[in-house]
Amino acid sequence: MSQYVKDLMADVKAKNPAQPEFHQAVEEVAESLSLVFERHPEYRTAKILERIIEPERIIVFRVPWVDDQGEVQINRGYRIEMNSAIGPYKGGLRFHPSVTLGILKFLAFEQVFKNSLTTLPMGGGKGGSDFDPKGKSDLKIMRFCQAFMSELFRHIGPDTDVPAGDIGVGGREIGYLFGQYKKLRNEFTGVLTGKGLNWGGSLIRPEATGYGCVYFAAEMLGTRGQTLEGKKCLVSGSGNVAQYTVEKILDLGGKPVTLSDSNGYIYDEAGITKEKLAFVMDLKNVRRGRIEEYVGKFKTAVYTPTDPKLDYNPLWNHKADCAFPSATQNEITGNDATNLLRNGVFVVAEGANMPTTIDGVKRFLDARILYGPGKAANAGGVATSGLEMAQNSMRLPWSREEVDNRLRMIMQSIHKTCVDVAARFGTPGNYVNGANIGGFLKVADAMMDQGVV
Numbered sequence: 001m002s003q004y005v006k007d008l009m010a011d012v013k014a015k016n017p018a019q020p021e022f023h024q025a026v027e028e029v030a031e032s033l034s035l036v037f038e039r040h041p042e043y044r045t046a047k048i049l050e051r052i053i054e055p056e057r058i059i060v061f062r063v064p065w066v067d068d069q070g071e072v073q074i075n076r077g078y079r080i081e082m083n084s085a086i087g088p089y090k091g092g093l094r095f096h097p098s099v100t101l102g103i104l105k106f107l108a109f110e111q112v113f114k115n116s117l118t119t120l121p122m123g124g125g126k127g128g129s130d131f132d133p134k135g136k137s138d139l140k141i142m143r144f145c146q147a148f149m150s151e152l153f154r155h156i157g158p159d160t161d162v163p164a165g166d167i168g169v170g171g172r173e174i175g176y177l178f179g180q181y182k183k184l185r186n187e188f189t190g191v192l193t194g195k196g197l198n199w200g201g202s203l204i205r206p207e208a209t210g211y212g213c214v215y216f217a218a219e220m221l222g223t224r225g226q227t228l229e230g231k232k233c234l235v236s237g238s239g240n241v242a243q244y245t246v247e248k249i250l251d252l253g254g255k256p257v258t259l260s261d262s263n264g265y266i267y268d269e270a271g272i273t274k275e276k277l278a279f280v281m282d283l284k285n286v287r288r289g290r291i292e293e294y295v296g297k298f299k300t301a302v303y304t305p306t307d308p309k310l311d312y313n314p315l316w317n318h319k320a321d322c323a324f325p326s327a328t329q330n331e332i333t334g335n336d337a338t339n340l341l342r343n344g345v346f347v348v349a350e351g352a353n354m355p356t357t358i359d360g361v362k363r364f365l366d367a368r369i370l371y372g373p374g375k376a377a378n379a380g381g382v383a384t385s386g387l388e389m390a391q392n393s394m395r396l397p398w399s400r401e402e403v404d405n406r407l408r409m410i411m412q413s414i415h416k417t418c419v420d421v422a423a424r425f426g427t428p429g430n431y432v433n434g435a436n437i438g439g440f441l442k443v444a445d446a447m448m449d450q451g452v453v
């Protein structure tokens with residue numbers, strides 16, 4: 001680690017104590033940017049990275065609501081408005097009990113670089129709450145979403161800050177949030193993305209993160225003259241990103257064999273087919289059940305419950321070619337990375353945000369596999385949110401083919417940026433440097449143009 005990164009990280013840790021995920025995200029980017037600062041000291045002089053690290057604004061608020069028993073409940077709501085150099089703040093909302101300020105700051109920080117890579121004019125933001133939607137009735141979810149938006153509405157807007165979904169926030173929640181925003185503002189605008197198709201949503205937005213991640217994997221494979229055809233794929237999670245990752249892997253001839261939730265994972269030796277995926281979609285999106293039910297229905301699969309005592313995740317310990325982590329941060333540790341490499345995995349495309357620890361990333365880079373970091377590989381979701389914003393502004397919807405073609409072109413462009421920039425800065429094949437530097441340059445130049453604000 002260079003002296004510059006050491007000093008920067010000491011400052012970041014002193015100023016932002018107890019935010020380990022935020023420190024991790026900053027450290028990874030700072031390491032890559034050392035290569036830029038050697039050639040462009042002007043960015044260092046202007047303290048561009050130091051400014052990106054400091055959110056432009058953080059909003060923290062009380063979310064009081066009344067549950068079905070008439071008991072008052074209190075959650076904490078957040079919106080991190082991280083950087084608006086290249087467009088309005090843009091990024092998802094996460095509802096999960098693990099949500100803290102540090103988690104949302106890491107996500108908002110990553111979002112700045114990711115959104116820049118998409119080629120669309122979007123700044124970076126993220127928000128959410130420590131609210132746990134699991135097992136709650138639609139009515140409770142609606143009450144919570146209304147309470148959350150009763151404060152958030154005064155801070156967001158179609159040209160200011162445009163939230164979307166993330167863990168625990170899907171089409172249902174976006175609907176309730178949008179309804180409350182519209183009631184309070186008396187305005188029908190594109191203030192949220194991931195909206196329903198009948199009221200301003202875009203075709204392909206639900207599919208976009210998973211589809212985009214698989215398109216990115218296909219691009220990476222293309223650099224070695226290969227395709228997904230016949231490739232055995234490990235997928236974690238079973239939510240929005242995981243489901244459409246499986247769907248696109250199947251479209252491109254691959255063989256997905258795993259899915260998971262926080263209780264455990266299933267391994268289906270025969271492969272997860274379109275029919276089995278339809279069962280999972282109904283299980284997760286309609287009945288809101290646990291992935292364990294899969295093995296009751298399909299006898300070719302085995303279920304392994306999560307064992308917190310293990311120092312590795314057995315999901316990542318199967319013979320395979322590709323891995324698509326699509327659940328949450330730090331789900332691939334150093335041990336998991338070693339297991340993946342030993343089992344023959346040579347493509348890792350991150351659907352989740354920062355699913356690999358710093359130690360794990362180092363092992364992937366040392367092994368020179370095709371490792372696509374989340375900032376690049378999962379950018380298809382927010383890119384398609386950008387396409388939803390464009391359609392809302394025009395008040396004209398595009399067809400499925402139009403949006404899917406644009407998504408594919410954007411993923412190809414992000415891939416090309418990563419490859420070109422990594423080579424230009426002396427680390428060919430290193431998609432981490434390619435994504436971090438490629439995302440940084442556009443934001444940095446915009447900040448240089450706009451002065452110290």
Ligand code: NDP
Nearest residue numbers: 166167168209237238239240241261262327328352353381
């Ligand atoms: P969902 O809420 O739809 O699904 C999340 C899945 O991950 C569930 O299967 C969930 O299991 C599992 N999961 C969540 N937290 C944990 C945890 N702490 N430990 C183990 N499993 C966990 O979310 P998404 O699919 O939308 O998001 C998945 C990942 O993709 C996240 O990292 C998100 O930030 C990222 N992402 C999402 C985008 C989007 O457009 N939605 C865009 C880009 C990235 P359980 O039900 O048991 O909690």
Ligand code: 2IT
Nearest residue numbers: 091092164166381382385
């Ligand atoms: O992490 C992400 O990129 C998202 N959750 C999607 C954000 C968005 O605004 O669509």
